[in-house]
Amino acid sequence: MSRIEHTFSALQAQGRKALIPFVTAGFPYADITPKLMHGMVAGGADVIELGVPFSDPSADGPVIQKAGDRALALGIGLSQVIAMVREFRKDNTSTPVVLMGYANPIERYDQKHGAGAFVRDASTAGVDGVLVVDYPPEECEAFAAELRAAQMDLIFLLAPTSTDERMAQVARVASGYVYYVSLKGVTGAGTLDVGQVQAMLPRIRAHVHVPVGVGFGIRDAETARAIGEAADAVVIGSKIIQLIENEPFEKVVPVATHFLRTIRKALDA
Numbered sequence: 001m002s003r004i005e006h007t008f009s010a011l012q013a014q015g016r017k018a019l020i021p022f023v024t025a026g027f028p029y030a031d032i033t034p035k036l037m038h039g040m041v042a043g044g045a046d047v048i049e050l051g052v053p054f055s056d057p058s059a060d061g062p063v064i065q066k067a068g069d070r071a072l073a074l075g076i077g078l079s080q081v082i083a084m085v086r087e088f089r090k091d092n093t094s095t096p097v098v099l100m101g102y103a104n105p106i107e108r109y110d111q112k113h114g115a116g117a118f119v120r121d122a123s124t125a126g127v128d129g130v131l132v133v134d135y136p137p138e139e140c141e142a143f144a145a146e147l148r149a150a151q152m153d154l155i156f157l158l159a160p161t162s163t164d165e166r167m168a169q170v171a172r173v174a175s176g177y178v179y180y181v182s183l184k185g186v187t188g189a190g191t192l193d194v195g196q197v198q199a200m201l202p203r204i205r206a207h208v209h210v211p212v213g214v215g216f217g218i219r220d221a222e223t224a225r226a227i228g229e230a231a232d233a234v235v236i237g238s239k240i241i242q243l244i245e246n247e248p249f250e251k252v253v254p255v256a257t258h259f260l261r262t263i264r265k266a267l268d269a
Contacts, residue, residue, distance in 0.1 A: 004176040022237030024067040026076030039253035044264025052101030089126035098129035123150035167207035221266035
């Protein structure tokens with residue numbers, strides 16, 4: 001059983017929902033990410049999604065794009081992100097960490113370090129899952145098998161436009177959880193229709209038998225609580241990025257921790 005599976009199983013036994021915050025690695029300061037990860041755990045995070053900066057992020061809205069650009073300018077790439085997870089694992093061996101990003105950095109990493117290097121190094125560092133936005137399920141069964149052999153999960157996005165056929169394809173290779181993108185468009189865009197999300201989840205569960213997390217558009221405790229009534233997990237990213245982007249170094253972790261505590265309290269209410 002992977003760390004992600006164990007976490008969701010424990011939460012289900014407690015009747016609780018997972019809180020999954022997203023932050024871009026190396027933002028807003030190159031060396032703050034491991035400290036920020038610990039702060040998010042203190043705020044109630046059950047799983048952490050760590051964004052791998054990339055120069056052409058097709059699914060990211062302007063807030064996360066800007067964060068990625070800033071991290072890239074600070075010299076943060078996949079090697080540095082893996083090192084951040086390794087640093088985090090020195091003091092935390094229980095909270096799952098998912099790397100979220102794009103195919104190019106992973107494939108480039110293997111070109112530089114040898115075939116299979118990414119899976120080997122990520123696993124050794126303590127990564128638990130990978131969400132690759134531009135890897136369609138029908139083209140990455142071998143990659144999914146490599147990850148599973150290393151006790152890591154391959155996580156996929158589903159969208160309001162996903163067909164039953166696409167959900168079935170995802171179900172064949174997904175593990176850990178799936179991430180339902182609650183809006184058409186990019187991260188941080190539009191207004192979340194809670195009723196529409198709640199109506200979509202039974203259709204997803206008819207095909208997918210791993211937990212379902214919901215993200216894109218969740219910005220406050222009220223919305224998180226409403227989504228948590230139907231979903232297995234709530235994912236929050238753009239709002240955290242906005243809250244910390246202009247804070248001085250010493251305020252970043254307290255600000256993120258405080259915000260997540262308000263979300264955790266709402267989910268547990």
